[in-house]
Amino acid sequence: MVAIASLQAIHLNFGRRGSIRCGISEPSGEPAPVGQKTRYNDGLAERVFMGLFARKMDKFGGSKKKNEMKEKGFWDYDYESFVEVSKRVMQGRSRTQQQEVVREVLLSMLPPGAPEQFRKLFPPTKWAAEFNAALTVPFFHWLVGPSQVIEVEVNGVKQRSGVRIKKCRYLENSGCVGMCVNMCKIPTQDFFTNEFGLPLTMNPNFDDMSCEMIYGQAPPAFEDDPATRQPCLADICSMSNPSSPVCPKLHA
Numbered sequence: 460m461v462a463i464a465s466l467q468a469i470h471l472n473f474g475r476r477g478s479i480r481c482g483i484s485e486p487s488g489e490p491a492p493v494g495q496k497t498r499y500n501d502g503l504a505e506r507v508f509m510g511l512f513a514r515k516m517d518k519f520g521g522s523k524k525k526n527e528m529k530e531k532g533f534w535d536y537d538y539e540s541f542v543e544v545s546k547r548v549m550q551g552r553s554r555t556q557q558q559e560v561v562r563e564v565l566l567s568m569l570p571p572g573a574p575e576q577f578r579k580l581f582p583p584t585k586w587a588a589e590f591n592a593a594l595t596v597p598f599f600h601w602l603v604g605p606s607q608v609i610e611v612e613v614n615g616v617k618q619r620s621g622v623r624i625k626k627c628r629y630l631e632n633s634g635c636v637g638m639c640v641n642m643c644k645i646p647t648q649d650f651f652t653n654e655f656g657l658p659l660t661m662n663p664n665f666d667d668m669s670c671e672m673i674y675g676q677a678p679p680a681f682e683d684d685p686a687t688r689q690p691c692l693a694d695i696c697s698m699s700n701p702s703s704p705v706c707p708k709l710h711a
Contacts (some may be wrong), residue, residue: 483605490604490626493667497604499632501538505601510536513544516565519560520547542632545642545684546698546710554641554709561646564652578656587657588613588620588675595622603670604628613675623670630668634695637708639663640686649677 484492484498491497499530501509513536550561581587589608596606603624611621644661651674652661658677663670663686681687689697691706700707 461686464561470636490631494608497599497626497628498698499604499628501531501546501601506534507539508601508619509538510534512564512568515564515571516541516544516560516662518549520544520550538628538632542629542638545638546635549641549708554645556634558639558646558649561642562650562654565646565650574656577654579607581657583657583675584677587615589618591657591674592620592622592672595664604631609671611671611673611676612679614671618673618675622674624670626668627663627670630663630665630670635698635708636665636686636689636691636696636706637698639665640706640709642690644686645681645706652678660700663688665692 482500482502484500485491539687549557552560581591592608596608600606604626606622606624608619609621609623610617610619613620627639629643633639640663644663648659650662651657658675660673660676660678661670662673665686678684686704687709689709690704691701693699693701698708
């Protein structure tokens with residue numbers, strides 16, 4: 460999920476030349492039930508973006524395992540290694556430091572002046588919110604899994620600027636509440652709201668691993684956000700602390 464903000468701008472051009480969608484390998488064509496890992500069939504375009512973002516984040520990663528000491532080539536990255544890089548970025552950093560790393564990575568993916576241009580193209584209007592919601596569905600399938608545009612209410616106005624992610628691929632593969640909040644939710648909200656000037660709120664559901672994105676809605680303060688009081692997913696997170704009432708990675 461760390462890539463949404465910068466990919467939005469990248470895909471505006473790429474999308475004119477072709478579709479970017481990876482396929483789910485499940486027989487049903489839908490994400491696997493909770494407790495089972497969804498199988499994906501990533502194509503060339505998906506691997507390009509995985510490698511691009513993983514290599515950017517790898518510069519901030521901590522120590523590697525012995526079998527990972529050799530530098531990866533661009534095409535050696537897959538989704539699992541992309542998630543592993545995220546885990547190493549978390550090591551030895553506070554939540555605010557983790558979020559700052561994501562911000563730096565996002566800015567490094569954009570050409571100079573891109574946030575200012577985004578603000579001009581997409582002022583915080585109903586149309587801009589709905590347009591960005593529509594872009595999210597086809598262009599970020601590889602990153603978060605299948606999603607759909609939904610109607611939401613923003614400041615008393617009903618609009619189709621919501622996106623419901625059926626089962627977030629990033630959360631499913633990491634299994635970590637802290638990674639979801641610190642490496643995806645908070646920095647993506649902050650980047651859209653403060654850098655791009657288009658408010659965004661993301662509401663992950665840790666029970667079924669779905670997530671709701673609401674373009675046009677200002678995010679709550681960290682201390683008021685229910686996601687920041689979530690315990691570890693002890694059954695699936697290798698870094699979990701079951702005795703802690705809140706995921707330790709959410710501490711300052």
